[in-house]
Amino acid sequence: MSAAGGRAASAPLMGGESEPTLFELSQPGRSSWQLRTTGMPEWDVDELVPASHRRVAPVPLAEVSERDLVGHFTRLSHRQFSVDLGAYPLGSCTMKYNPKLCDTVAALPGLAAVHPGAPASLTQGWLQILVELEEALCEVTGMAAATLQPAAGAAGELTGLLLMRAYHSARGESRHRVIIPDSAHGTNPASVTLGGYETVTVPSAARGCVDLAALRSVLDTDVAGIMLTNPNTLGLFEEDIEAIAAAIHEVGGLLYYDGANLNAILGVVRPGDMGFDIVHMNLHKTFATPHGGGGPGAGPVAVSPRLVDFLPGPRPVRSAPGAADEFGYMTPPHSIGRIHSWHGNALVLARALAYMQVHGGDGLRRVAERAVLNANWIRRRLAGSYDVPFDRPCMHEVVLSAATLRKKFGTKALDVAKRLLEFGFHSPTVYFPLIVDEALMIEPTETESLQTLEALAEALETIAAEAAAGEPLDEAPHSTPVRRVDEARAARTLVPTFDAR
Ligand SMILES: Cc1ncc(COP(=O)(O)O)c(C=O)c1O
Numbered sequence: 431m432s433a434a435g436g437r438a439a440s441a442p443l444m445g446g447e448s449e450p451t452l453f454e455l456s457q458p459g460r461s462s463w464q465l466r467t468t469g470m471p472e473w474d475v476d477e478l479v480p481a482s483h484r485r486v487a488p489v490p491l492a493e494v495s496e497r498d499l500v501g502h503f504t505r506l507s508h509r510q511f512s513v514d515l516g517a518y519p520l521g522s523c524t525m526k527y528n529p530k531l532c533d534t535v536a537a538l539p540g541l542a543a544v545h546p547g548a549p550a551s552l553t554q555g556w557l558q559i560l561v562e563l564e565e566a567l568c569e570v571t572g573m574a575a576a577t578l579q580p581a582a583g584a585a586g587e588l589t590g591l592l593l594m595r596a597y598h599s600a601r602g603e604s605r606h607r608v609i610i611p612d613s614a615h616g617t618n619p620a621s622v623t624l625g626g627y628e629t630v631t632v633p634s635a636a637r638g639c640v641d642l643a644a645l646r647s648v649l650d651t652d653v654a655g656i657m658l659t660n661p662n663t664l665g666l667f668e669e670d671i672e673a674i675a676a677a678i679h680e681v682g683g684l685l686y687y688d689g690a691n692l693n694a695i696l697g698v699v700r701p702g703d704m705g706f707d708i709v710h711m712n713l714h715k716t717f718a719t720p721h722g723g724g725g726p727g728a729g730p731v732a733v734s735p736r737l738v739d740f741l742p743g744p745r746p747v748r749s750a751p752g753a754a755d756e757f758g759y760m761t762p763p764h765s766i767g768r769i770h771s772w773h774g775n776a777l778v779l780a781r782a783l784a785y786m787q788v789h790g791g792d793g794l795r796r797v798a799e800r801a802v803l804n805a806n807w808i809r810r811r812l813a814g815s816y817d818v819p820f821d822r823p824c825m826h827e828v829v830l831s832a833a834t835l836r837k838k839f840g841t842k843a844l845d846v847a848k849r850l851l852e853f854g855f856h857s858p859t860v861y862f863p864l865i866v867d868e869a870l871m872i873e874p875t876e877t878e879s880l881q882t883l884e885a886l887a888e889a890l891e892t893i894a895a896e897a898a899a900g901e902p903l904d905e906a907p908h909s910t911p912v913r914r915v916d917e918a919r920a921a922r923t924l925v926p927t928f929d930a931r
Pocket of ligand 1 (some may be wrong): 615727
């Protein structure tokens with residue numbers, strides 16, 4: 431009998447039952463693979479690896495058949511919520527459904543099976559994709575050139591800060607401080623520290639945007655720049671963006687636009703036209719490829735003309751327009767160097783270009799319009815059941831609050847989020863942004879229909895009514911494969927290993 435207690439490895443999981451580990455499913459001698467005998471002479475192991483460096487016993491890996499292995503992972507996959515399954519309103523993360531067409535493009539052997547180190551003459555198609563993507567990203571951001579190397583949003587932020595440093599150094603200036611509003615994304619201050627700068631936090635004013643007077647009070651020639659998340663984490667468009675740009679430029683600072691949530695403004699406004707010098711985008715949120723789950727991302731950084739010479743290299747470029755080998759590489763004269771090997775996460779880049787080309791200019795604008803409309807629909811609909819701390823038109827996401835539910839009935843934002851899972855929706859982001867008490871940050875995304883929005887709103891209204899009726903929501907969820915886990919204990923006493931003995 432196996433350590434799994436004799437259950438058939440292929441039996442579907444019952445509610446609450448946990449999936450055995452592969453080690454528990456292991457049977458001695460079972461295997462998912464076999465190698466043919468090749469007739470080749472055996473290697474002399476002693477000659478290749480000295481005995482002192484060799485294992486004395488084989489690694490105790492799980493021994494399972496392919497059938498049991500696939501069953502194991504398929505059962506686990508049935509316990510997950512995913513963007514393909516239903517609405518995933520996890521604010522700030524843009525967990526939207528992504529068209530399968532983009533995956534099909536990325537899986538084309540002509541793209542997936544090419545080594546990035548192959549000479550430019552053999553990879554003209556790939557280089558064309560990269561150059562056309564850069565051109566398209568510059569078009570939607572209003573910038574002069576871009577690097578596609580950064581692997582995610584935060585990597586783009588670090589790249590932007592290194593560009594900022596290189597720019598000031600080239601002018602013989604040594605500046606030390608970067609301004610960040612308190613409604614910025616959490617990765618911004620972390621990137622500032624990594625980039626060797628000191629963060630100066632500026633508070634939000636009553637309407638949820640940057641307090642201009644507070645901003646002006648910290649400006650001097652030690653300021654290297656500002657990092658502005660726009661829309662900010664309250665889902666609001668910075669109203670004084672032009673005044674902010676003018677004030678920062680006046681002291682010689684640069685403007686960094688955290689454009690991770692570009693799906694809010696696509697085809698409507700451009701950071702370059704607002705006076706920004708650097709903008710990073712999260713292609714894994716705005717275009718295709720879902721965020722999260724530890725998968726690959728792409729955080730290209732686009733810049734204004736004065737920063738082009740500092741971009742990471744080598745950059746794919748149209749080196750000989752019209753020639754047979756039209757595309758090649760160049761390294762900018764004052765490049766900050768590489769940020770990623772090869773081109774970054776190239777298949778995420780290919781997905782993004784496919785997404786942009788399929789939508790076209792008008793289609794991209796409709797993406798933004800729909801994302802904003804959906805969030806505002808949720809805001810208006812739920813205003814009677816939840817607090818809306820900043821009740822004015824939002825962009826692609828809306829921040830609600832369970833502060834009144836907590837005060838009146840003891841129901842916390844976390845309880846609402848956990849209970850929502852039982853209605854077939856992923857939870858919204860909770861307790862972020864930090865400046866909102868009992869925050870519930872909902873990003874319906876542009877991909878959800880009116881019917882889905884109605885069902886989501888109805889579920890959230892039902893939960894608010896349950897709270898008022900005194901239902902014990904702090905015990906939810908009841909019917910999911912995994913119930914409420916002790917998150918504090920999991921974080922404090924993390925056990926990331928399994929003892930197979
Ligand atoms: C506004 C903003 N900035 C930066 C990031 C960081 O991006 P990443 O998770 O790809 O590093 C995110 C992530 O969602 C974000 O929403």
